Amino acid sequence: MPEDMITSKNLSFSYTKDSAIHFPDLTIQQGEHCLLLGQSGSGKTTLLHLLGGLLRNYSGSMQVQQQELSELSESILDRFRGKNIGFIFQKNHLISALTVEKNLLLAPYLAGEPVNGERIISLLQRLGIESKRTSSVTKISQGQAQRVAIARAVLNKPSIILADEPTSALDDKSCEQVINLLMEVASEHKASLIIATHDQRLKDKIKKQVLL
Amino acid sequence: MSLLSLVWNYLKAKPLNTVLNILLLALGIAVITILLLFNNQLQENISKNGRGIDLVVGAKGSPLQLILCNIFHVDFPTGNIKLNEAERIAKNRLVKQAIPLALGDSYLSYRIVGTNAEYASLYKMELQEGSWWKKNLDVTIGSNVASIGKLKVGDQFASAHGMVEGGHAHEEQKFVVSGIMKPSGSVLDNLILTNVESVWIMHEEHGEGEEADHHHDNEEHRAQDSTFLPSRLVHTVAASDSTHEITSMLIEYRSPMGAVQMPRFVNSQSNLQAASPAFETARLFSILGVGVDILMGFAYILIVISGLSIFIALYNSLKERRYDLAIMRSMGASRFKIVLTILTEGVFLTALGSLAGILLGHSVLVILGTFVEETQKAGVSGLVFYTEEWILLAGSLLLGLLCALIPAIQAYRTDISKVLAGN
Numbered sequence: 065m066p067e068d069m070i071t072s073k074n075l076s077f078s079y080t081k082d083s084a085i086h087f088p089d090l091t092i093q094q095g096e097h098c099l100l101l102g103q104s105g106s107g108k109t110t111l112l113h114l115l116g117g118l119l120r121n122y123s124g125s126m127q128v129q130q131q132e133l134s135e136l137s138e139s140i141l142d143r144f145r146g147k148n149i150g151f152i153f154q155k156n157h158l159i160s161a162l163t164v165e166k167n168l169l170l171a172p173y174l175a176g177e178p179v180n181g182e183r184i185i186s187l188l189q190r191l192g193i194e195s196k197r198t199s200s201v202t203k204i205s206q207g208q209a210q211r212v213a214i215a216r217a218v219l220n221k222p223s224i225i226l227a228d229e230p231t232s233a234l235d236d237k238s239c240e241q242v243i244n245l246l247m248e249v250a251s252e253h254k255a256s257l258i259i260a261t262h263d264q265r266l267k268d269k270i271k272k273q274v275l276l
Numbered sequence: 277m278s279l280l281s282l283v284w285n286y287l288k289a290k291p292l293n294t295v296l297n298i299l300l301l302a303l304g305i306a307v308i309t310i311l312l313l314f315n316n317q318l319q320e321n322i323s324k325n326g327r328g329i330d331l332v333v334g335a336k337g338s339p340l341q342l343i344l345c346n347i348f349h350v351d352f353p354t355g356n357i358k359l360n361e362a363e364r365i366a367k368n369r370l371v372k373q374a375i376p377l378a379l380g381d382s383y384l385s386y387r388i389v390g391t392n393a394e395y396a397s398l399y400k401m402e403l404q405e406g407s408w409w410k411k412n413l414d415v416t417i418g419s420n421v422a423s424i425g426k427l428k429v430g431d432q433f434a435s436a437h438g439m440v441e442g443g444h445a446h447e448e449q450k451f452v453v454s455g456i457m458k459p460s461g462s463v464l465d466n467l468i469l470t471n472v473e474s475v476w477i478m479h480e481e482h483g484e485g486e487e488a489d490h491h492h493d494n495e496e497h498r499a500q501d502s503t504f505l506p507s508r509l510v511h512t513v514a515a516s517d518s519t520h521e522i523t524s525m526l527i528e529y530r531s532p533m534g535a536v537q538m539p540r541f542v543n544s545q546s547n548l549q550a551a552s553p554a555f556e557t558a559r560l561f562s563i564l565g566v567g568v569d570i571l572m573g574f575a576y577i578l579i580v581i582s583g584l585s586i587f588i589a590l591y592n593s594l595k596e597r598r599y600d601l602a603i604m605r606s607m608g609a610s611r612f613k614i615v616l617t618i619l620t621e622g623v624f625l626t627a628l629g630s631l632a633g634i635l636l637g638h639s640v641l642v643i644l645g646t647f648v649e650e651t652q653k654a655g656v657s658g659l660v661f662y663t664e665e666w667i668l669l670a671g672s673l674l675l676g677l678l679c680a681l682i683p684a685i686q687a688y689r690t691d692i693s694k695v696l697a698g699n
Contacts, residue, residue: 109696109697110693110697113693116606118692118693139610139612142608142609142610143610145606145607145608146608147608149608151603153603153696157599157603159600159603159604161288161289162282162285166277166281166285169277170277170282170607172277173278173282174604174607174608174613175607179277216607228696
């Protein structure tokens, strides 16, 4: 039986004293994909940041791999994030000063993981952007950049991939490509893919959906 | 990917900014390096040139001029003193060694110095080739005179009166190069040494008619006269000789008592004055020091401006890079790693700047030394390194750290969630 990757109970978070966002209880198993749906402002990004350990002062319980995140110290949480979680954002947010390859090399360096050059090349091949390896990230297309971001997110073989509106800036065709690619790559790495989105086009792709 | 290559890529992404910052710092550091090299080498040379000389005795005038003229050979003589008066000083029991100097002529603005062998041994000069001067009008020349004046052993040349090139030339009598001294880094590299008599010959011949033979007469005198007592300064003339003159006398004391008594003793003679090289050069440096201080101040202002420029560059790029830094945190980078990146960027910039500056400073002096004779004459080289340069380097790194501190603290405090959420 696959173990629970993520469990949350009575989770709530408040940016200010007066208002708190309450989240429904979550249970996501290893390799299971999940869609977080909701209008903008409903707390999708907040929940994603809580899952990724970017926000910590929550009340209730938020466990990832049986670890209560609020109990981890900040530096351990940083390492935990580098090792287990891959982030993908709406805008791809690559480091513009670096080439495609160096953007990927950054992931193991920042996470303190060993560098595997062959894996970078095979990932780039898998995503069909091997020819752009030494290009500056400012000189590749939006779709290509999103692929680099996907490659960067899965490079350290995380068990969870958190994607924040990965498709909302893309046209239908690219959207289809990116979501398919994301799901394929996540499955190949046996990672749980959690997508926060209000993009209706994704509804048919992932069965497990949580409405915020 | 490593810390340095990440920082290097960031700097490379903004080449103009990076070059400007490095250039600003490099200019400041270069000015300081040049001043440092110049000042240190000048002081070393001055103390080297003055070593073993406790007192200079010459004609009345400015004591500083006496020192500049007779030790460093950059100023004009204050006048002449009578040989027999100098002799009286030299005989004093407090005097260990007295070396006569007779100045007046030059060749290609290199001074011809009439003296004795003790002058060369005072500076521990060695021969490169040929021999020391023996006969009248024989000269032994310094290494710079040989290389720049293009003189070889056996060459003949006519001296010019005074220190200016193309002054009234003594065409009738020519000097013969008998030897060339090894480079020593002292003022003797720029001098033409001969005996005192040769300088007299040069000046007597266009003086009072028969005087040219005067010298000859003296030697005959000595042969005939059994009571002839040779001068300890110039052996061919009598100690009591009142007709001959020299320019000055360099004195080394027998005991520290000399420093107390000798200057007063000399100054009490109506025609003589004594000047202490140590005292006068200290005075000279305190005068020159003002100019050096102003230049130094200017260099420090350049460095402060470059520091400010680096600070602004880091601060601005931090604003643009807030997203980058947040992304890096989301990829597992600790706060510490982010802070380290920014601090390294500051230190990297100033390290490059100061290294470039030190290199520039040395290159400027090397180029000056190659193309400007005066630098060579002053004995200033661009290929000497001082420990102070390490301090300069360390100070620059500290400056980089300081400039990066505020941006680094800001990066440390950044709320990554907020930045990523786009608020």
